[in-house]
Amino acid sequence: MLFRRSYNLYNKFYLRWLLYFFLALDMVLALIEKPARDGWLVPYWLTVIDIICYLIWDNLQSPSHAIRWSRPLRPLFMINFPDGKQVRRAFRNIRRTLPEILNVLILFIMMVLLFALLALKLFSRRTLVYPNGRAYFKNYWESIWDLYVLVTTANNPDVMMPAYDYSSYFALFFIAYTIICLYIFMSIVLAAIYYSYRKNLKNEVKAAVYMKRKKLSQAFDILKSEKDGRFVITFPVWCALMKKVIPSRSRSHIDLLVRVLDIDGDNAVRKSQFLKLADLLELPLTEVKDRQTFLEKMVPNIYNSKASSYLKFAVRHWVFRWTFYILIFGNAWFIAFDVDEADWAFLSVFMVEIILKMYVLGPKEFFKKAWNTFDFIVIGAAVIVSSIEAIEEASYEEFQLLDYLLVLRVLRLFKIFGSIKRFKVILQTVANIIPSITTYGAVIYVTYYFFAIIGMELFGGLIKFYGPADTGHPFCGNDALNNTYFAMFHYCNNNFNDMIRSLVVLFELMVVNQWHDILYFINVTNVAVRAYFFAFHMWCVIIILNIFIAFVLEAFMLEY
Amino acid sequence: MLFRRSYNLYNKFYLRWLLYFFLALDMVLALIEKPARDGWLVPYWLTVIDIICYLIWDNLQSPSHAIRWSRPLRPLFMINFPDGKQVRRAFRNIRRTLPEILNVLILFIMMVLLFALLALKLFSRRTLVYPNGRAYFKNYWESIWDLYVLVTTANNPDVMMPAYDYSSYFALFFIAYTIICLYIFMSIVLAAIYYSYRKNLKNEVKAAVYMKRKKLSQAFDILKSEKDGRFVITFPVWCALMKKVIPSRSRSHIDLLVRVLDIDGDNAVRKSQFLKLADLLELPLTEVKDRQTFLEKMVPNIYNSKASSYLKFAVRHWVFRWTFYILIFGNAWFIAFDVDEADWAFLSVFMVEIILKMYVLGPKEFFKKAWNTFDFIVIGAAVIVSSIEAIEEASYEEFQLLDYLLVLRVLRLFKIFGSIKRFKVILQTVANIIPSITTYGAVIYVTYYFFAIIGMELFGGLIKFYGPADTGHPFCGNDALNNTYFAMFHYCNNNFNDMIRSLVVLFELMVVNQWHDILYFINVTNVAVRAYFFAFHMWCVIIILNIFIAFVLEAFMLEY
Numbered sequence A, B: 001m002l003f004r005r006s007y008n009l010y011n012k013f014y015l016r017w018l019l020y021f022f023l024a025l026d027m028v029l030a031l032i033e034k035p036a037r038d039g040w041l042v043p044y045w046l047t048v049i050d051i052i053c054y055l056i057w058d059n060l061q062s063p064s065h066a067i068r069w070s071r072p073l074r075p076l077f078m079i080n081f082p083d084g085k086q087v088r089r090a091f092r093n094i095r096r097t098l099p100e101i102l103n104v105l106i107l108f109i110m111m112v113l114l115f116a117l118l119a120l121k122l123f124s125r126r127t128l129v130y131p132n133g134r135a136y137f138k139n140y141w142e143s144i145w146d147l148y149v150l151v152t153t154a155n156n157p158d159v160m161m162p163a164y165d166y167s168s169y170f171a172l173f174f175i176a177y178t179i180i181c182l183y184i185f186m187s188i189v190l191a192a193i194y195y196s197y198r199k200n201l202k203n204e205v206k207a208a209v210y211m212k213r214k215k216l217s218q219a220f221d222i223l224k225s226e227k228d229g230r231f232v233i234t235f236p237v238w239c240a241l242m243k244k245v246i247p248s249r250s251r252s253h254i255d256l257l258v259r260v261l262d263i264d265g266d267n268a269v270r271k272s273q274f275l276k277l278a279d280l281l282e283l284p285l286t287e288v289k290d291r292q293t294f295l296e297k298m299v300p301n302i303y304n305s306k307a308s309s310y311l312k313f314a315v316r317h318w319v320f321r322w323t324f325y326i327l328i329f330g331n332a333w334f335i336a337f338d339v340d341e342a343d344w345a346f347l348s349v350f351m352v353e354i355i356l357k358m359y360v361l362g363p364k365e366f367f368k369k370a371w372n373t374f375d376f377i378v379i380g381a382a383v384i385v386s387s388i389e390a391i392e393e394a395s396y397e398e399f400q401l402l403d404y405l406l407v408l409r410v411l412r413l414f415k416i417f418g419s420i421k422r423f424k425v426i427l428q429t430v431a432n433i434i435p436s437i438t439t440y441g442a443v444i445y446v447t448y449y450f451f452a453i454i455g456m457e458l459f460g461g462l463i464k465f466y467g468p469a470d471t472g473h474p475f476c477g478n479d480a481l482n483n484t485y486f487a488m489f490h491y492c493n494n495n496f497n498d499m500i501r502s503l504v505v506l507f508e509l510m511v512v513n514q515w516h517d518i519l520y521f522i523n524v525t526n527v528a529v530r531a532y533f534f535a536f537h538m539w540c541v542i543i544i545l546n547i548f549i550a551f552v553l554e555a556f557m558l559e560y
């Protein structure tokens, strides 16, 4: 009873939102608080909220930790919600996949270690240096690191050039290494992950189906009554049940369901039929109440008149569609060549298109198609922004407003994808897998949050960005960056000084290119922090991204 | 009759090798001849051979082309051989896959075009520049190129930094672009290729099975004779046939085959049974003639004595195996820390291991295992090289000899992979797919040859490498490279001056990182040559590499 009451309490609308608010607050903390590196500068009240949030959650579900250490783990709370079910499943999937690909990963790392030893033996005796004077394969740790970075391709020709310049034969070493460790091993990692992903998915679906049957069977045992020597659910019980389960559906829907399930027509549902209920409820069922458009109901005489019929015929004709394809390409042309004067003309034409379509289809049907909604929002916003600009006579110096306008103008062109049939299949596939992609978005978000907090602890404040025009601080405010590519390429803004910047740096790390830039964090701290970048690459690029690719592969196979 | 005679002629041993010799010569030409850019400097006789080779092939099979244009197509001749069947199949597979992924590729390119337009609108109005002073998104072509390069990740943070420094919000544009065009679209390209690859593979297997049945059926119709009202192949005909088909197999093998096929025991093979012949012939069948080792036959008394039995027991014991695992790790340790004196000890111990194993298994069994052969060659070569070094008392200045020795020492450690069971499964999978990987090697070779020849025509001699120590030519002998990263990173050796160098540059391009370095070829020629790099990336990275990954995925699924 206590359980049920607290569950009801938990389900109360305002309490859930209060919970979400605190969670959001918890997440947002990292946006405004400074890294805790310099002791107790963190404002007292922020710490208090952190403690309160943490204590609440600590008492509710997780074992006790030191407060400081709780910060990177914050997003994990998010997962512990009933709403985080999909994310939990993704994490479970990763946890199950890991042991199966462990052998491949160990073999891969041992290969890197052996090749590094070979490189050390071959190159350390020779007096080779990198163009910036850095030692070339002079000790084992550096060898391992340089070759590991080569697997990410980030130092691709650079790591080879000194040896290649010395003798062309040495190119063979690097080519062999790249083929074995990058092309073959990384493909095998993907294959192993895909294999394990498919297996786990199959098992999970099997388990889910079994669970569903079991629970439905239990429900049947509670609701059953005897009729003609058989256990069945009678029609009145059925209606009472359905009113609880699908209160928003109409009586006719409930009738339909029982008619589908009750094959022998005795107004009662047997167990074997009841077990099909869950699948049946998931079927999308539209109740068509009214096919008339809004205008047809309001002014039927005008809407159904002869002129109106011609108009409807014209809008549905292929010439109408093709005219607008050509107009979009024309618009692209004018945008590319900066003919701004023509824009009002195009905007009006596209507005007329929307109004005509809405007239013919009726607003309800019109907004059912995602592309129409997209069109409506983009054109509508463009009209509003253009009007503001026209009324206020805003000059071109107001970049902000003009930016929105220009973005809206180009976005308008994207609707071409929605109209060409051959692209529709592909985009439909993409649209279908997007909900599941957001699951992986959440997994990556948790990873990013975790690494960003640690990165802020490790590197916060060490590298500073003084604005794009500043020339007084050539080494990002840190002399250790003197004579590095980091400073030369103007990478000062790639730092861990706040959450936003940390997330951007981590994204750059995920794309993998120019690991150099991050390597220079090592100049300002300690070589041991390579472990941080190694861990991020292993986890985020080799494991998570490959699982994501495996997921897209499988989803594509099913959808295409 | 003429056909059969010319076919026999074609099958003559020496003529085929003559053919191969000319083909090899044809391939090798590009190694020694200079790019034909500066007119007629190419030695006359090389041209003559080129013409002769070309004319021979032209008359034999392909329609007429201009001689100059024949060069990039040379490796295609290789494919026209019966022995190039697998490569032809790979090409056929690619040709069938292309139309199916064309929509995805077109959609991808249109996305890039639209994002480039958006970038142009957003950034061109602002006075942003790259750190080296290059204009930032100032015209449409440059926008497209910069964003296309971003899909290869080669200019990853660089292309974002000026806009990101200007306003953090602009990071969103690049992150959105990367997620859509790199992560989602490239995954979908892989998925589409994998899907089409599997479909084509299935169709091909179906067609092959059908063809086999059809040809066997035709063979049966030729060989059949009537017996008891049925058409069969009689035992004498069968034996005559088998002597032609598998002349190297023994009489007992042929008997075995007929006994398997002839179910009803009437010494004749019926049609339905005959159709199984091809599958039966493919079964690996070992005729065990003698299980005795060489020594057992020679000196049975000693080999079967009590002391010898103890020895054999010891060698087969797990303690023996584990001792050598530990010795390998010990050896790795000594190699890593440059304790060269210990090497003779390790070499002797590993020699003893090989001798003992050979004693127990006998040479025949010993060499059946690939890892033992590898071990034997590596240790044997190390003994030879070490001996040469010891006898000649070669100084450490003789890098060449010492190089071989050091490589052999490290290679010795690789055998650890062959002994640990958990890695064996993975390596077995790799070993099983290697023959098919070589097919893709041939496809990539044809691609490389084609692009290398064109690259030599376009860029040969424009960039020069004056040796690693040269400081007199800071811009690779071309002033157009002044103030470029190309010169700064010492990339002069990345040129198209000869075949070897071209192939290495193309490999670097395939790994994709640092496209910068190649972009600077544009400084020394014309912006239009971007088409060359675009074509290479599209073909080699997006299409061929993804087909290769699809192939590894499928092979792994079947083998694991």
Ligand code: NA
Pocket (backbone or CB within 6 Å): A152, A153, A154, A512, A513, A514, B152, B153, B154, B512, B513, B514
């Ligand atoms: Na890269």
